[in-house]
Amino acid sequence: MAPHIEPFSFVTSDMIKFPLSVRILSLEGNEPTIPFSNLIDHLDQKHTGSNQSSHSDLYVKAQVWAGSKPLTVPVQTAYKPFRAERKWNEWLTLPIDYSTLPQNARLALTVWDVSPIREKGSEAHAIPFGGTTLPLFDKDNQLYRGRQKCHIYRHIAADGNDDTKTPAFLDKKRSKASTPVDKEIEEFDRVERIFKKHEMGEVPRVDWLDQLLFRAVEKQGLQDARSSSRKTHQEKTAQTVSSGAEQGAKATEPLPSRFALNVELPKFDFPVVFTDYEYPPPPISSLQHLSSSQSNIVLKPPPEVHFGPGINGVDDDEGYGGPLIRCYDPEVGARDNPAESKHRRLVRSQHRNGILDKDLKPNSKVRDELNLIMSYSPTHTLSPEEKDLIWKFRYHLTRYKKALTKFVKSVNWQDQSESKQAVQVLGKWTDIDVDDALELLGPTFDNQAVRSFAVERLRKADNNELLLYLLQLVQALKYERISPQSDHEVAQDSSLARFLISRAADSFTLGNYFWWYVMVECDDKTQDQEQDNQAIYHKIAYDFMTELVKRPDGKETRKTLLRQAEWIAILSKISGEIKESNESIAKRTERVKQFLADPKNELVTIDPPLPLPLDPSVEIIGVAPEDTVVFKSSLHPIKVAFKTTAGRKYPVLFKTGDDLRQDQLVIQIITLMDNLLQKENLDLKLSPYKILATSTTAGLSQFVPSMSFQGISSKFRNNPALAYLKQNNPDSHGPLGLRKETLDTFVKSCAGYCVITYILGVGDRHLDNLLLAPDGHFFHADFGYILGRDPKPFAPAMKLSKEMVDCMGGSNSEHYRQFKQYCFLAYSALRKNSNLILNLFSLMVDANIPDIKLEPDKAVFKVKDRFHLELSEEDAIRALERIMDDNLNALVPVVIDKLHEFVQHFRA
Template sequence: MEPFSFASSDTLDYPVSIRIINLEGGEAPLKFSTLLEHAELRHIGSNQSSHSDLYITVQVWAGSKPLTVPVQTAYKSFRNERRWNEWLTLPVTYATLPQNSHLAITIWDLSPTGGRGTQGRAIPFGGTTLPLFDRDNQLHKGRQKCHVYRHRQADGNDDSKTPAILPRKRGKSRMLEDREAEELDRMEKLFKKHEMGEIPRVDWLDQLVFRGFERRGMQSAKSSLKTAQTDASQGSRDANSLPEPSSFLLNVELPRFDFPVVFADLEYPRPPVSSLQHLSSSQSNMILKPPPEVQLGPGINAIDDDEGYGGRLIRVYDPEVAARDNPAESKHRRLVRSQHRNGILDRDLKPNAKVRDELNMIMSYSPTHTLSPEEKDLVWKFRHHLTRNKKALTKFAKSVNWQDQSESRQAVQILGKWTDIDVDDALELLGPTFDNSAVRAFAVERLRKADDEELLLYLLQLVQALKYEHISPQPGHEVTQDSSLARFLISRAASSFTLGNYFWWYVMVECDDKSQDQGPDNQAIYGKVAYDFMTELVKEPDGEDTRKTLRRQAEWIAILSKISGEIKESNESIARRTERVKHFLADPKNELVTIDPPLPLPLDPSVEIIGVVPEDTVVFKSSLHPIKVSFKTTSGRKYPILFKTGDDLRQDQLVIQIIALMDELLQKENLDLKLSPYKILATSTNAGLSQFVHSMSLQGIASKFRNNPAHAYLKQNNPDSHGPLGLRKETLDTFVKSCAGYCVITYILGVGDRHLDNLLLAPDGHFFHADFGYILGRDPKPFAPAMKLSKEMVDCMGGAGSEHYRQFKQYCSLAYSALRKNSNLVLNLFSLMANANIPDIKLEPDKAALKVKERFHLELSEEDAIRHLERIMDDNLNALVPVVIDKLHELVQAFRA
């Protein structure tokens, strides 16, 4: 057999479309006597003119039922011919079409007096029903001539009374017509090859062929029309013949595809797995198991079955096969737990040495680890013994079947006897994994013991955790009654202005997020939280003043947003934009020259601004044109900020918050790495503030100083002939420590798109990173290094063989080791941000924490992990790709400039 290339209809994700070309044919005008007898016929458009206005509707039918709404042609005025030449697209794709799909095409005339089949002012001129698949189950394509049944609406039924294609009758004239149709079809295939370039173009010859084909087509249409009329006259004499066809033919065109499209039924996804018992979301075994692989024995699945059974093995889908758990194992666990549920001896049950080791191994698991059924049973069995272990609570909560009322009731009683847990475990209990209100309330009680400074470190994640509370978005419900976490946050934010400032702006950003990922319910929940916060704020002694301050902050942000948006949209030069901003800020009408009373800065409430310094304004040359604005503060110093519109700063805000948290964790280990977590605050989903730190990029430094640029820059600002490498000792020490801190932290967070333009160096030696548009291992550049350790950084330390570089590696090892001890806290923070609509997290929300966990390498011992980190640094230092990337970036930026 010759190979036959085709496509199946279930893979054709393309909307059904049809081109209405023209209506050809005619009929004798009605006699005047008929018009006199039937006055309603005088007002029908087609009875007044042979080229009256008509419109066409097309609708997909299947199984004698409509599948779509009708689609209508646009209005068109006809002069000599009723020609629409218009493509109509129907709201259904070929992939979802049944085999018995039809196109019900109705031509509508206008009649103010009505008549049979009237719809409003429209009356059927004629109808025709065109099947989409032929007898060979192939999709119809190309031009089609459809017989129009006068004064009838297309019915669209499977046994349609208005078929577009009539069966051919035998006879001499029919044989000639068939030959003519075959010739026309052959010519159309050649035209298709000509369009695809398979036949060379010859302009003068092509014109002759096209004109000849046109004449031949018109002659064929006339002959087919005469034949149809003859058939009609014969059919009128034969009572058993087909319904009388009209003398009108509707020319339509269906899309052409490169290969024949054969009908294939769309395979819908399997139905949801039924389960007798709905497990809680806190159960880690809720993930469906993959369907089992069926291993067929010899000869069972063979085409030639000689044993007489015939055919292939038919697999029947059984939802219970892919159930969440094996019913036998589930029954076994219920029996095991029934023995250790209310027994008197359970309280005094002690593990032996072997079991103690197993329990210690379970307690060491990271928050993202899934407990096996056997491990859950073991934790449940020794639950009373584990109440003295603060690390065991989260594992115990994962081991409880919270849908079992008896088990849930006893678990809640045991929670009250548990020893105090750490903050990282409390944050894990507030995540999406746990939905039991008693468990979440227990975690909130632990957070009450944290002071404001500690709470501020996790406030961003705690605001996100409100999404996992049982808060009803329906009006009339107060969140303070539904959620213990909401009550706690509102109470603490109302009693502390700093907490209240950040809490208010975090909630406002969530209210501003109108993306499809969040939905209206999310906005309603946070709107309720904001309302309850304002209600609680009034009850405080200075609550009214705090409300006014927050309102003034919003007005201040709105003023800056106005000028920033105008500058971004204007097509002026940078100098002209800067002058416009300065003039705007200096205008007393905008109330920025003097701010009285002093306004706490939303970015840093500890700073109170009293006015703007217009002459210090700078508009940066980039696509979004951020504005640098300096404000006078009550302390007498200037506080420069960057204001940007058109960019979502929530990802940068998250990274800076994690860096600030890691700085606190390192300092608790007596390791001060001179980090500079400058402040960032997103004020909406497309605007925000950022603290401006006086610094210079390594790219700018390299263009200014040729040899060892970072060292030359620091030496210019901090010279000391008696110090190491000609620098002040404190400056070089700050540089080495900050390089080590940022190298480790950006490696753990998977910060990408690192180049010399976003590596910054302050005059006092503080090194830091900026622009966190790519995190969690994403990078727009191929073969990007896992850690950014540039040659300029190492040269400033004295080279790879210097003592300062050895100290740098030692600081990296100490920082990595200290952060690995606190990995659970970092992983829980990222788990709480799973639904925060942050770009690099929402790509794979369930894997965000896992990507961070991979960088911690918790499966390795401390020595092996440090050795792995050193290998990464050595490979990056000796690699050529980072150098090439930096050079390419420099060339691209120079070209853009």
């Protein structure tokens, strides 16, 4: 029969989120008064308050120490005059929570006296009366509670060290050996301990019995006996104290005096047991949680480590001095625990042949676990137990498309037998979605069979769908095993390269964008771009041109792409000259018009028609110099209008000196999100204009006729956005005096862009980059800050300006309520496709996008945090609504807009 164990209730210290506090009660004890003759001989002692009166004014300082170092600043009691006894009865709150206290934390308590003469160890005119060091946790790792009597060590401050010379509690064995035991004092101490337990509730309370005990203690007069014993002890040591005062000598080993400081620590309902917070290990490299399939990936150097004071140098008895040497062990960040690896091999050896595994089916509990694993986001790291579970039921999971990426992560690709069987299982898997295929092409999967499996899924996508992910697929070529030195074609090294070249050669639209995406990578000569990558993209471009020649119309396509490059070079020349000149805007504009009208530049007439690199579906036949505009900004972008074969003009904004790849990425993601919303039958009237980076310092942008909210506000005073739309779309019978279609377009486009820019963390939002087209289409421009970055302090998470809400009729209008409903619908629809968006960002980690490059290992997590995937759909929508309401009622965005308006007006 098992022994009966009493239940024990306790609380762990990491759960107490309250600051540490201590109550300074009183100073107990006395000592012989120093004779007046001694004070005359030693004038430095004459002005010390405690040498003149046994009730002089003192104050107490408390400070938390750990590891022989202070953790907090000292906190002291307020001034209080004493008459008969020294009692403070004051609570001190220290600036540290119980949850953050280490196990060796201790409270250094020093009683300070005042003296006009500075002595050694004094602080200005304060000299230590005595000190004591109180540990906060006992030998059983329980937090001390209630009243504590701390021995005072005279004339020295509490040191607070781990091997303190001023311990609050004396070692019983040492004290008994050094001093004779007084039976009465020992009995009183025992009764006092019982009283303390009674006070803490550790002794059951029986009122009639308690009263009998209290009266018995009073009759015995133990307190008087203790006082008498102390008096005797004082007389024995008076001579020693007196002579010590005369000589001013101090013992090397401080001894406890006859003073004791009574303090009180907070009382909790349950014992508090120390529990340390387990911090995650610091990342050794930016590639965290690497799988066994990533052993060939070269780890990046460890992050810079800054040591604290006293740790930079090591001085020991062995003679080793100087700075610490940091050794980087790549196995710590990239290898599994050897014991766990062996355990995993033993477990999987039971399921290696797979003969019995084909018939294994999970029970209801295991099925729930597998469903939970399949719901994990791409950034989630599988535990060894989860990997073993997936491997065990791998044949059962082949019918679930969402389980494939988790299965690939669970395979030990270094084990030849296991990897061979995993490839066989891949062949039996059901068709997967495109988002999972994109994940398999990311930097964490290097197995050729896995990447080929993902490419086979992409073959089923049509050109329009493939165009949505083409930017990321070009970046995924960096993770292929392509050798830049080999003479054979890249198609022999990479199934992805072979697929992209083949599809780009078959479609001019795909080929156009593929060519320019590759050209930008070839042009990237920054330090962040590896030289091998440049050589690889040069090789891909050459093989693409070679493949074009093999097609029936390939030679014409090749000539067209070369003509586009010449056309870009001509525009770059004039743009660079305009940017560097010191002329006025009018003269610069006139100069550009003359350049464009010059027949030598072959822009007035373009024959045969040239597909526009920005939009290959548009063919241009010449330029319209009269529509040229040079904008007043630091880079002086040029707006050029081109005549098209459709008889219209296509305005293009050409800019040099700026890297447009980040803007290009944002526009691509907005276009993708618009496509996803359309599939959910949610048309939010988004109008993402086109952007194409033609190099790392130049690019094209579609110019959409519109007006900024800043310009509208300067033109119309009251409800400017509504006045602007009324001017262009008046309808006296429509809502708010507008055409219904116009107001509907405005409300929907506002909702779409508010949600999308929130998810992408677009920053630096002001009235100059919020644009409104005459037909009611609202959109954002200038995406120089994304992923939560913002140059302005206290920037809102979502840009919802007062001008936008007023145009809807105010925050209490039906149109604003409809706006919020559109926001919720859009947010829910995009959350369903969060895996696709996260995988697209993970493929852009090494794309030299400025705001991704700052923290590449956190970029995907920043987007993930905006989706609130840890919340249910209902809670996530509530969180989004709180963000919208906080932004609408916030004063800071209004102030920022006014400051921005003032700065822009001052510059003008």
